[in-house]
Amino acid sequence: LAKTTQPISMDSYEGQEVNITCSHNNIATNDYITWYQQFPSQGPRFIIQGYKTKVTNEVASLFIPADRKSSTLSLPRVSLSDTAVYYCLVGDILNAGNMLTFGGGTRLMVKP
Amino acid sequence: DTEVTQTPKHLVMGMTNKKSLKCEQHMGHRAMYWYKQKAKKPPELMFVYSYEKLSINESVPSRFSPECPNSSLLNLHLHALQPEDSALYLCASSQVGAMTQYFGPGTRLTVL
Numbered sequence: 001l002a003k004t005t006q007p008i009s010m011d012s013y014e015g016q017e018v019n020i021t022c023s024h025n026n027i028a029t030n031d032y033i034t035w036y037q038q039f040p041s042q043g044p045r046f047i048i049q050g051y052k053t054k055v056t057n058e059v060a061s062l063f064i065p066a067d068r069k070s071s072t073l074s075l076p077r078v079s080l081s082d083t084a085v086y087y088c089l090v091g092d093i094l095n096a097g098n099m100l101t102f103g104g105g106t107r108l109m110v111k112p
Numbered sequence: 113d114t115e116v117t118q119t120p121k122h123l124v125m126g127m128t129n130k131k132s133l134k135c136e137q138h139m140g141h142r143a144m145y146w147y148k149q150k151a152k153k154p155p156e157l158m159f160v161y162s163y164e165k166l167s168i169n170e171s172v173p174s175r176f177s178p179e180c181p182n183s184s185l186l187n188l189h190l191h192a193l194q195p196e197d198s199a200l201y202l203c204a205s206s207q208v209g210a211m212t213q214y215f216g217p218g219t220r221l222t223v224l
Contacts, residue, residue, distance in 0.1 A: 032211060034211045034212065041200065041217075041218065042215075042217055042218065043116070043202045043203075043216050043217055043218050044155065044202075044215050045215065046213070046214070049211065049212065091211055093210055093211045093212075100145075100155075100157060100211065101157070102154035102155050102156075103154060104154060
């Protein structure tokens, strides 16, 4: 699986848009990008997954540039309940998807 | 039903005890996983079961013994653990090969 690099932590305020960037320079052609959210003492929760350009769901948007060497998770108008750790994972969902290797993650703190 | 359940939520055991962690899902997933997570660290993969057969063992000590009795259940048998094994143990399930895994809430294990 491709190695990922994320900021260790980020601070934001309620109502702001938060963008968390993940670098994955050695992403392979068949790799997808997946983001998980984890609250304290809970299991990670799938947020969004994409291959290229932009993906949007009811929770977040995922922006992937043409070279796919990075991706940005965008959380619109965050609230205090969005305080969590966000993990970016990269892998081939058809062949190596069974092995989820979590990187360090980004600890997001949303302040009032 | 998109829920993975784990029991117990908390477990305290001595180093000579034998205990088991249980995990259950009814989403029809044929891949199930055990992860270990220490405080402020990302989850680390321990075992993967595909179609009720152990497919990946990430060099986990033999004091941890997984079991998959059927496609809905996953157990982790614990024996002669060490204090450093204290952690949050997470169970997850997915379609075989998928990167979208569904995690349970975890069992908080304390080894005295």
